[in-house]
Amino acid sequence: MRVPISWLKEYVDTPLPVPELAERLTFAGLEVADIQTVGLPGSALPWDPGRIVVGQILEVRPHPDADRLVLATVEYGAGQPKSVVTGAPNLRVGDTGHKVALALEGARHWDGTSPAPVPTVLKGRKVRGIYSDAMILSEKELGLSEDHTGVLLLDAPAPVGMPLATYMGDVVLDLEITPNMARCLSVQGVAREVAALTGGRVHSPQARMQADGDPIEGRVAIAIADPTLCARYAATLITDVTIGPSPEWMRRRLRLAGIRPINNVVDVTNYVMLEWGQPLHAFDYDVLVRRAKGVPQITVRPAKAGELLTTLDSVVRPLTRERLLITDAAGPIAIAGVMGGAETEVTHATRAILLEAANFHFVSIRKTTQALKLPSEASARFGRGVPPSAAVPAAMRATELMRELGGGRIARGVADCYPAPQVPSVVLLTTDEVRRILGMELSRAEIERILTALEFRCEPQGETGLRVTAPDHRLDIGTGVTGAADLIEEVARIHGYDRIPVTEMADRLPPQRDIIPVNLEERTRDLLAVAGLQEVITYRLTTPEREAQLSPGDDSPAERAYVRVANPISADRVVMRQSLLPGLLEVMAHNARLRDRLWFFEIGPVFLSGGTLELPAEPRRVTIGMAGRLAPASWRDPDPPRTDFFDLKGVVESLLRGLHLGAARFEPTTHPTFAPGRTARLLVEGHEVGILGEIHPQVRAAFDLPPGPACLAELDLEALLARVPPTHPVVGVPRFPPALQDIALVVDDGVTAADLTAVIRSAGGPLLAEARLFDVYRGQQLPSGKKSLAFSLVFQAADRTLTDAEVEAEKRRIVEAAARRLGAELRA
């Protein structure tokens, strides 16, 4: 809502300078998003008070040497009248008396011919042989609009010689209106706020009309089919009107408010809408009479299937039952509150106006506006709620303005169909309730003062209570506890939030709990970051096609039940993800050209539509992606090794250790996303919790990853964390030195490291503290089909230093067990 200060001040006295006023409004919830200055200091190009003044045309003569130009003599209240050469088509030879904006030598103004705003300074010069040192300015040259087709013509009362900045310089407040402040979609509404905030008084515009025509009774009939959709329909009638341009002051105000002036009748409907917040619609009454072949019968009713209306934008619109219509006996004449019909539109030939001031239910208007995609100033107001009480005063005010601007005779009375009169909200508010919510003491007198300033009616009730009746323009005040809260908000915001004291919470602390899954999830993040991985967060919206790329072999993946967005904003964000892998792979591909080392992880939910449940399951997953080099290349190490499966496995093992998880097993497995032979499933305490492996080359290609192994893991975070023990035992550090022994065992290639390690551990008994595999050898020194696995063994007793004989016996038992169970031989 754009509010010119000059207009606002017509309804409220306020001594506050504009910046302070703007701040007061902002603090009270009426946010001033922008302050625009027109012609005054602070604007882009202020009008020099000494050089841009109101002038009056004394005479317009032909230019002796140019057909297109004229020579105007302009008086400006000082010195000799100026001779001005102009080509403006709205100044014609013989014109006299027009008031104009006259620029004198040295005045800065905008260049009228430049498409972009370019400032220029007026200099005296000869135009076609005639010297002139003054100029009559257009709207564009003044910075009022883009219009440079003619000069600005001022209204007759403009005082000659007055600086133009004094006459019509202005400041416009651009207000952000929240839904509860819909009443401020009008200058009067804003004036009421200003009055309450600054202690000023509101002077409402007069809602009176000089009606000396025949009574309206019998000249139009009104019926409302459904009062829940249309609470009121009022109309006035004015005949013998002359359609023409509005006076400059009205055009100027409309322009400043962001509305394009059209003609006096249309401008008045817009002007009064801005003034009262009540949208109005003007019908050509004679067309209505012609259609009705007599007295027009206006009926407000829902559309019937198959009805059509050509709206005033010349679009033929098929209508459905959800559309509320204004109709006459011949059919639809307007879509209620949204757009009028072309046939009954006011034109230059119109002589009589039926002016509609109605009240439509906001839901109906909102649905229609959205369905037809026809937002307008009127539907914006109806869609947020307009008080039915405003209809008749606004209609009378507008009709009178039409008479003043376009002449004519106003029919006596208002045709008013008002089947559902507005019921004011009445709320009981006590000082106790105010204290309970705000936490501060406010006296009943103070509360009453604030509410009265906002035009609420207050009557004392009991010792501490007030019976508060909301004014008609307050549709946002509820009843009961809600109504009390609504009033407390009014009290708080007018009193000032900055004057509310500050306290520490005194209320009882709720029972405190430990949120274990959240804590463990954060621990998981820390462990992975400590392991050297960068956390990422990717989009949770994706496409089925992206996820299908994870299964390259599968030509027709079963249509999975995705959570699908009904109104996607782009084609690549249409469903909720069911895997974190595609997002992570995209991050790896994005960074591959930037960095040598690509080690990432993400923790977050996937979304699995589950059969009959209406809401999807949102299990949390942890995904790891690792590719590229182990470290960035540097002068110390120009060619660091590449990440492989065992780097990934090392990270996963570190995570399991860091979470103190029990027995974990890695078993070979296959999966379409992963390379065969390089993939394992992870089992913790026998439960499968995820998969890890090298990515399948086809998947790597599909996601544009560079060549070289890329390793991925996707783990079920909840399954993993569910097995984290609440605590874990810590073993003391031995006091006696350990005995170290290395052994290398030659086994068949088919024997896995896990098999051999298990045999060693079980044969080693309690003295074997550690068995760490440190070398794998295949090659010339061994028969083919054989490999050597070397272990570093640590023997340890808690109560003594082991003798060489004891260690030798332990080692022999291990070698014998390995020989017996896996055919292993001690490598010489």
Added chain:
Amino acid sequence: MTNISQALAALQAEALTALEATADEAALEQVRVRYLGRKGSLAAILRGLADLPPGERPAVGKLANEVKERLEAALTARREALQAAARAAVLAAEQVDVTLPGRPVPMGRLHPSTQVLRRICQIWADMGFQIYRSRDIETEEMNFELLNIPAHHPARDMWDTFYTTVDGILLRTHTSPGQIRAMREFCPNPIRVILPGMCYRYEQITARSEIQFHQVEGLAVGRHVTMTDLKGTLISFAHRMFGAARRVRFRASHFPFTEPSAEMDVECMLCEGAGCVVCKQTGWLEILGCGMVHPEVLRNGGYDPATYSGFAFGMGPERITMLKHRIEDIRYFWTNDLRFLEQF
């Protein structure tokens, strides 16, 4: 006698000169053998001692010993000097260019959103607000209706919503539905929770707007929770999050689920309140929305609004990060470019 004394003096002078001339320990050893060795010059002179008359022997013997000790001391000193010089030469040869870059240590890091979320949640945890996690996919009822935002109400315009193809199911536009879930879980106990989570808005992805972003919402409900508490608690938070001396102000605003509603501004940390591009010359940054829980919302959560009251607030961690670090493009957060992430 005189001859031997003179010979000793001459030997001492000659040996000292030779010692001074040595360049390394090998040369030094040669000098030692030549003068002090068993077959060296000093030994040769001492052999002549036997030819002296016995009365002269003690004096000459004493002199000879003095010469020997003097030469041995000089030899030791020279050896130490040569060794020190050799060590210095080795160090000089092995010196490094300390301006060469260090060996890179690959570090893992948390995403900036995680970092700021943790910081926010930690501050609230210290004030007794515990994390309450709630789902991303919500019912329209939870996301709107129960929060006092009926269908077709003008307040709905405040949220551009992603709906799903299932009627009545949507992508939550804020973490506020978690308020209802928390209230229904904890009623009639008092509540202090903090609700972090991802939210979604139907918006074009631009430098200023994203389709997903985190939100942290807070909720306190009890029998004695007031607007003065709301102010006090949020000011405490702001002082820890943005600096103890930071000024804070509250403006009236509107959210359907709170009443009275407010917005909290914090003095701009980039210009210290003087006015800059980021704060649009106001000196203030809009940090969070807050208010007293609306009676309808309390009722929908199971609490009687006539005896219970509460406050709620919500803030955007990405927005806070952007303001703190002068980041001009919100898209950096989900692009995950390492050149961005490595700066946190």
